[in-house]
Amino acid sequence: MRRDTGLIIALDETDAKRALEVARSVSDTVDAIKINWPLILSAGPNIITQMSEISDVICDLKVADIPNTVRLIVKEAVSRRASGVIVHAFTGEDSLREAVSAAGTAEIYAVTEMSHPGGEMFTAPHAEEMAEMGVRCGVAGFIAPATRPDRIRAVRSIAGDLKILSPGVGAQGGDASSAISAGADYVIVGRAVYGADDPASAARSIAKEIRPFL
């Protein structure tokens, strides 16, 4: 994935028409579009391919299964033109290795910790361990919350020069420049862009905020 603006849009829409409209309007300003299961379940898996004609697509599938099922899910997403797939690390090393192997030249980003309150219960206590495992498994990068720059720094200290993608900017309270300063390569912005009256202009304004820190 290129890094022109350091901005990824999380297109958490379930309406395919609206999602494609927003994608087209921001495609000049974002490095990738992240989509997830609700859109795929509502619009059908072909939405991955349609999005890939507009921008690089990261499928945020939070894959969390046994190795064989992980392989089938990642292969299917990549065959539909996903450039990257987000998978959970907590299902362990064999599942994560299988994701990396199934992805081929596409990129696997591992979730080591979730930023919602429930994420404190079982993911946060193992985040460092999971990041070390991710490095061993050859992931392309990690997801780390923009709402907690200290956690981005912790992942960066383990991740070396792997990529860090930080969700939670905008509506969830995270700040793009703080996230990038703390070590994120990309920030992921959802509602603040797709929910804006003018998504293209909202995206440009966040990209401008990031620019001095890249």
Place this chain on the structure above:
Amino acid sequence: MRRDTGLIIALDETDAKRALEVARSVSDTVDAIKINWPLILSAGPNIITQMSEISDVICDLKVADIPNTVRLIVKEAVSRRASGVIVHAFTGEDSLREAVSAAGTAEIYAVTEMSHPGGEMFTAPHAEEMAEMGVRCGVAGFIAPATRPDRIRAVRSIAGDLKILSPGVGAQGGDASSAISAGADYVIVGRAVYGADDPASAARSIAKEIRPFL
């Protein structure tokens, strides 16, 4: 979900035509059909509705996300006629509560522990804690590995009269009667049925093995 035979088939096929054929051939013998993401990604989400016309459908989505995304995924699956949805417990209490609430009259089954080697790393050490949390959240039941009847007993001691569904019978080495004796209500069988030359006859033979223990 009814319990006539205590048998659920895991239809881990990615070919929709073949999956529907197998589903029709075993529908008299199984209490439900479990399908997962690879089939949905390959055949499209309408496969959930098509399967629901043949049998009760459990969507094994291993949902593992923030509460809002969990809600959207579960709602979408239920609106397409899933009778039950399998979600991970490790994303914490808020996510699990949201799944139960979004499911309405459909059933949520929580994964507290995974049976592949990687499952030992981060899920198994928290399995009991997650099962207790599942009871608090009002899940309909739990998934516990037939390959390890001691783990079924451990979950049963926490789950009270909630349902326990046990995968891993057949190709993975688990034994249907041991799983039921240990406290499972249903066994989930995959390849040993859908991969058989005669899936209907394979299903009947496993149902017969379970019968004396129900």
